[in-house]
Amino acid sequence: MKQAKVLNEQELKRLFAIIASQRHAERNRLAVMLSFQAGLRVREIAHLKHKDVRTGDGDLLDRVHLNPSYTKGGHSRTIFLNGTLIKEIERYLRHLSGLPAPLSTRLLQLEAPLIPSQKRQHFSPNTLCQLFSTLYSISGIKGASSHSGRRYFITKLAHSGVSPKIIMELVGHKQLSTTQRYIEVTETQLRKAVNLI
Numbered sequence: 001m002k003q004a005k006v007l008n009e010q011e012l013k014r015l016f017a018i019i020a021s022q023r024h025a026e027r028n029r030l031a032v033m034l035s036f037q038a039g040l041r042v043r044e045i046a047h048l049k050h051k052d053v054r055t056g057d058g059d060l061l062d063r064v065h066l067n068p069s070y071t072k073g074g075h076s077r078t079i080f081l082n083g084t085l086i087k088e089i090e091r092y093l094r095h096l097s098g099l100p101a102p103l104s105t106r107l108l109q110l111e112a113p114l115i116p117s118q119k120r121q122h123f124s125p126n127t128l129c130q131l132f133s134t135l136y137s138i139s140g141i142k143g144a145s146s147h148s149g150r151r152y153f154i155t156k157l158a159h160s161g162v163s164p165k166i167i168m169e170l171v172g173h174k175q176l177s178t179t180q181r182y183i184e185v186t187e188t189q190l191r192k193a194v195n196l197i
Helices: 009-021 025-038 042-047 083-097 103-107 125-138 148-159 164-171 176-182 187-194
Strands: 063-066 077-080
Touching: 009 025, 009 125, 025 042, 025 083, 025 125, 025 148, 042 125, 083 103, 148 164, 148 176, 164 176
Parallel strands: none
Antiparallel strands: 063 077
Protein backbone atom coordinates (compact mmCIF):
# COMPACT_ATOMS: atom_id res chain seq x y z
CA MET A 1 0.00 0.00 0.00
CA LYS A 2 1.37 3.40 -0.99
CA GLN A 3 2.13 5.78 1.85
CA ALA A 4 0.54 9.19 2.20
CA LYS A 5 2.39 12.02 0.49
CA VAL A 6 4.65 14.22 2.60
CA LEU A 7 3.87 17.80 1.61
CA ASN A 8 6.64 20.23 0.71
CA GLU A 9 6.60 23.82 1.98
CA GLN A 10 5.00 25.17 -1.20
CA GLU A 11 2.17 22.62 -1.02
CA LEU A 12 1.66 23.39 2.65
CA LYS A 13 1.32 27.12 1.90
CA ARG A 14 -1.16 26.35 -0.87
CA LEU A 15 -3.17 24.11 1.47
CA PHE A 16 -3.42 26.85 4.12
CA ALA A 17 -4.37 29.44 1.47
CA ILE A 18 -7.21 27.19 0.31
CA ILE A 19 -8.32 26.55 3.89
CA ALA A 20 -8.42 30.33 4.51
CA SER A 21 -10.82 30.75 1.58
CA GLN A 22 -13.26 28.06 2.74
CA ARG A 23 -16.07 27.92 5.29
CA HIS A 24 -14.97 26.95 8.80
CA ALA A 25 -11.46 28.16 8.00
CA GLU A 26 -10.33 28.55 11.61
CA ARG A 27 -11.55 25.13 12.67
CA ASN A 28 -10.10 23.39 9.61
CA ARG A 29 -6.78 25.19 9.95
CA LEU A 30 -6.41 24.02 13.56
CA ALA A 31 -7.34 20.43 12.63
CA VAL A 32 -4.63 20.40 9.95
CA MET A 33 -2.12 22.09 12.28
CA LEU A 34 -2.70 19.42 14.94
CA SER A 35 -1.74 16.84 12.34
CA PHE A 36 1.32 18.67 10.98
CA GLN A 37 2.64 20.24 14.20
CA ALA A 38 1.87 17.48 16.72
CA GLY A 39 1.74 14.38 14.53
CA LEU A 40 -1.74 13.47 15.73
CA ARG A 41 -3.84 10.83 14.02
CA VAL A 42 -7.26 11.90 12.71
CA ARG A 43 -8.93 9.78 15.39
CA GLU A 44 -7.02 11.67 18.09
CA ILE A 45 -7.89 15.07 16.62
CA ALA A 46 -11.56 14.11 16.34
CA HIS A 47 -11.78 13.15 20.02
CA LEU A 48 -10.03 16.20 21.52
CA LYS A 49 -12.04 18.34 23.92
CA HIS A 50 -11.33 21.87 25.12
CA LYS A 51 -10.33 20.48 28.53
CA ASP A 52 -7.51 18.58 26.81
CA VAL A 53 -5.77 21.81 25.74
CA ARG A 54 -6.75 24.36 28.39
CA THR A 55 -7.65 24.73 32.04
CA GLY A 56 -10.94 25.97 33.45
CA ASP A 57 -9.27 29.37 33.89
CA GLY A 58 -8.51 29.47 30.17
CA ASP A 59 -4.76 28.86 30.46
CA LEU A 60 -3.37 26.79 27.60
CA LEU A 61 -1.49 23.62 28.37
CA ASP A 62 1.86 22.89 26.74
CA ARG A 63 1.24 19.17 26.87
CA VAL A 64 -1.88 17.18 26.17
CA HIS A 65 -2.73 13.87 27.77
CA LEU A 66 -4.45 11.70 25.18
CA ASN A 67 -7.08 9.53 26.78
CA PRO A 68 -6.76 5.84 25.81
CA SER A 69 -10.18 6.07 24.13
CA TYR A 70 -8.71 8.64 21.70
CA THR A 71 -5.73 6.60 20.55
CA LYS A 72 -5.00 3.68 18.28
CA GLY A 73 -4.56 0.57 20.39
CA GLY A 74 -6.11 2.19 23.47
CA HIS A 75 -2.82 3.37 25.00
CA SER A 76 -2.72 6.76 26.70
CA ARG A 77 0.13 9.08 25.84
CA THR A 78 1.25 12.65 26.32
CA ILE A 79 1.94 14.95 23.40
CA PHE A 80 3.84 18.21 23.65
CA LEU A 81 2.63 21.37 21.93
CA ASN A 82 5.23 23.58 20.28
CA GLY A 83 5.02 27.38 20.26
CA THR A 84 3.49 27.47 16.76
CA LEU A 85 0.67 25.17 17.76
CA ILE A 86 0.00 27.01 21.04
CA LYS A 87 -0.34 30.28 19.08
CA GLU A 88 -2.68 28.54 16.66
CA ILE A 89 -4.89 27.30 19.49
CA GLU A 90 -4.93 30.82 21.01
CA ARG A 91 -5.96 32.23 17.62
CA TYR A 92 -8.74 29.65 17.30
CA LEU A 93 -10.04 30.33 20.83
CA ARG A 94 -10.12 34.09 20.10
CA HIS A 95 -12.19 33.32 17.01
CA LEU A 96 -14.66 31.23 19.04
CA SER A 97 -14.88 33.94 21.71
CA GLY A 98 -15.84 36.45 19.03
CA LEU A 99 -18.86 34.44 17.88
CA PRO A 100 -22.29 35.57 19.09
CA ALA A 101 -23.57 34.20 22.40
CA PRO A 102 -24.88 31.62 23.24
CA LEU A 103 -23.00 29.85 20.43
CA SER A 104 -19.59 31.00 21.68
CA THR A 105 -20.42 29.87 25.23
CA ARG A 106 -21.49 26.43 24.01
CA LEU A 107 -18.45 25.98 21.76
CA LEU A 108 -16.01 27.00 24.52
CA GLN A 109 -17.28 24.62 27.21
CA LEU A 110 -14.51 22.43 28.59
CA GLU A 111 -16.37 19.25 27.59
CA ALA A 112 -17.10 20.55 24.07
CA PRO A 113 -15.22 19.12 21.10
CA LEU A 114 -12.17 21.20 20.24
CA ILE A 115 -12.84 20.58 16.53
CA PRO A 116 -16.66 20.50 16.26
CA SER A 117 -18.62 19.27 13.27
CA GLN A 118 -21.32 21.47 11.74
CA LYS A 119 -23.72 19.83 14.20
CA ARG A 120 -21.47 21.07 17.07
CA GLN A 121 -20.55 17.48 17.96
CA HIS A 122 -17.32 15.54 17.69
CA PHE A 123 -16.37 14.62 14.15
CA SER A 124 -16.27 10.90 13.55
CA PRO A 125 -12.73 9.91 12.53
CA ASN A 126 -14.06 8.88 9.12
CA THR A 127 -15.79 12.22 8.50
CA LEU A 128 -12.71 14.17 9.59
CA CYS A 129 -10.63 11.98 7.27
CA GLN A 130 -13.00 12.92 4.43
CA LEU A 131 -12.61 16.62 5.30
CA PHE A 132 -8.82 16.31 5.04
CA SER A 133 -9.18 14.53 1.67
CA THR A 134 -11.47 17.27 0.40
CA LEU A 135 -9.04 20.00 1.46
CA TYR A 136 -6.14 18.23 -0.28
CA SER A 137 -8.24 17.68 -3.40
CA ILE A 138 -9.33 21.33 -3.60
CA SER A 139 -5.66 22.31 -3.13
CA GLY A 140 -4.66 20.11 -6.08
CA ILE A 141 -2.34 17.98 -3.94
CA LYS A 142 -2.35 14.41 -5.21
CA GLY A 143 -1.43 11.46 -3.02
CA ALA A 144 -2.09 13.27 0.26
CA SER A 145 -4.34 11.82 2.94
CA SER A 146 -5.20 12.36 6.58
CA HIS A 147 -1.88 10.66 7.39
CA SER A 148 0.19 13.21 5.44
CA GLY A 149 0.49 15.55 8.42
CA ARG A 150 1.70 12.74 10.66
CA ARG A 151 4.31 11.70 8.07
CA TYR A 152 5.37 15.35 7.66
CA PHE A 153 5.81 15.68 11.44
CA ILE A 154 7.89 12.49 11.70
CA THR A 155 9.96 13.28 8.60
CA LYS A 156 10.64 16.87 9.68
CA LEU A 157 11.86 15.71 13.10
CA ALA A 158 14.04 12.98 11.59
CA HIS A 159 15.60 15.41 9.10
CA SER A 160 16.28 17.82 11.96
CA GLY A 161 18.40 15.19 13.69
CA VAL A 162 15.92 14.12 16.39
CA SER A 163 16.56 10.59 17.62
CA PRO A 164 14.17 8.00 16.13
CA LYS A 165 13.53 6.75 19.69
CA ILE A 166 12.28 10.21 20.73
CA ILE A 167 10.13 10.46 17.60
CA MET A 168 8.70 7.00 18.35
CA GLU A 169 7.69 8.18 21.83
CA LEU A 170 6.19 11.43 20.53
CA VAL A 171 3.93 9.71 18.01
CA GLY A 172 3.00 6.73 20.17
CA HIS A 173 4.52 3.95 18.08
CA LYS A 174 5.40 0.74 19.87
CA GLN A 175 8.07 -0.32 17.36
CA LEU A 176 10.95 1.76 16.02
CA SER A 177 10.53 0.07 12.64
CA THR A 178 7.04 1.58 12.35
CA THR A 179 8.42 5.07 12.93
CA GLN A 180 11.18 4.54 10.39
CA ARG A 181 8.65 3.59 7.69
CA TYR A 182 7.07 7.05 8.04
CA ILE A 183 10.27 8.94 7.23
CA GLU A 184 10.43 10.33 3.71
CA VAL A 185 13.86 10.24 2.08
CA THR A 186 14.56 12.59 -0.84
CA GLU A 187 17.11 12.44 -3.61
CA THR A 188 18.70 15.63 -2.28
CA GLN A 189 19.30 13.97 1.08
CA LEU A 190 20.79 10.91 -0.58
CA ARG A 191 23.18 13.12 -2.55
CA LYS A 192 24.19 15.04 0.60
CA ALA A 193 24.76 11.78 2.46
CA VAL A 194 27.20 10.34 -0.07
CA ASN A 195 29.07 13.65 -0.23
CA LEU A 196 29.84 13.36 3.49
CA ILE A 197 32.37 10.62 2.73
